[in-house]
């Protein structure tokens with residue numbers, strides 16, 4: 001049975017690890033990815049803060065495929081025809097399959113004026129974002145760009161990045177006038193989060209000296225300034241676009257049923273319209289139990305997808321995936337501290353950063 005995994009996202013990484021431990025006769029497995037590595041988001045804020053190097057985030061895909069007996073193709077999938085069971089790769093190849101799984105993540109939502117789109121750096125794909133940040137840090141060190149940063153979007157990712165960037169820039173000797181601004185369109189940071197998490201993160205942002213502007217949207221951007229709807233200006237030589245996730249546009253042309261562009265799946269992680277296709281991670285919309293886009297769900301779907309592949313080969317009925325109701329959010333604060341939140345309860349204790357690091361490093365080592 002030929003199975004094509006499209007994208008080296010968190011779910012496919014975990015599924016490949018499982019299949020490496022349980023080799024299956026009769027499985028002709030393939031992974032297609034535009035890069036030979038994939039980036040793990042849990043370690044991104046620590047890298048941005050300067051705690052670990054770029055390669056600490058990277059998961060090499062080729063050795064993983066080798067261990068799982070899979071063939072690795074370095075290309076992007078550009079189209080999928082679920083009825084013909086065929087994918088088209090960026091190098092022009094047509095690739096037939098019995099089943100395919102989509103785990104290509106999402107891209108940063110850029111609901112912004114053209115001038116901001118042209119100058120902003122989307123937080124996804126993570127690898128490209130990490131590279132652009134390191135270029136900026138090098139320019140700040142050589143004093144060719146001033147340390148002025150603005151983050152558009154005060155969700156968890158935007159807040160973690162603001163705190164990590166401020167910490168890193170503050171620690172560059174000889175650099176003065178560091179300015180990090182966090183811009184949020186709603187009237188509060190972290191809309192939709194618990195009050196306790198919002199309060200504690202607001203305190204951390206204020207302590208770090210980060211400028212917060214709420215009810216703020218960018219109306220224009222130049223090379224060094226953002227203009228806000230209020231008429232105020234914010235200095236920025238590195239503007240981060242962190243205002244949410246949107247689907248890759250080419251998914252809309254596949255004919256798969258979607259919800260705001262994400263593939264709707266059932267409890268088996270199969271497309272509700274085309275059962276030959278699985279979708280997972282941020283690419284999927286869990287029609288039966290909608291969840292926010294978070295890596296923890298993508299990771300937990302990995303063993304389920306591996307199990308489905310094994311059952312398909314054996315001709316057995318598929319298992320069902322039950323997403324957890326809530327998950328432990330560990331938010332790093334830049335300076336080797338973290339907050340934890342679950343069920344609306346927020347903790348700020350010294351050991352939480354080590355706990356986060358332990359969980360993230362364990363994921364990388366597995």
Ligand SMILES: Cc1cc2nc3c(=O)[nH]c(=O)nc-3n(C[C@H](O)[C@H](O)[C@H](O)COP(=O)(O)OP(=O)(O)OC[C@H]3O[C@@H](n4cnc5c(N)ncnc54)[C@H](O)[C@@H]3O)c2cc1C
Pocket residue numbers: 006007008009010011012032033034035037038039041042044045075076077078103104105106123124125157158160161248280281282283293294295296297298330
């Ligand atoms: C700063 C930041 C911090 C975060 N921290 C956390 C956290 O602490 N906890 C948490 O749960 N979540 C966190 N998230 C969210 C998390 O990053 C995502 O939910 C997670 O990455 C989703 O994983 P995924 O499997 O959907 O795909 P991804 O990990 O996004 O990977 C998708 C892969 O598919 C590849 N791809 C894309 N297009 C194609 C194509 N056409 N063909 C082939 N391959 C393709 C990409 O190159 C990439 O390698 C964070 C996000 C950000 C931005």
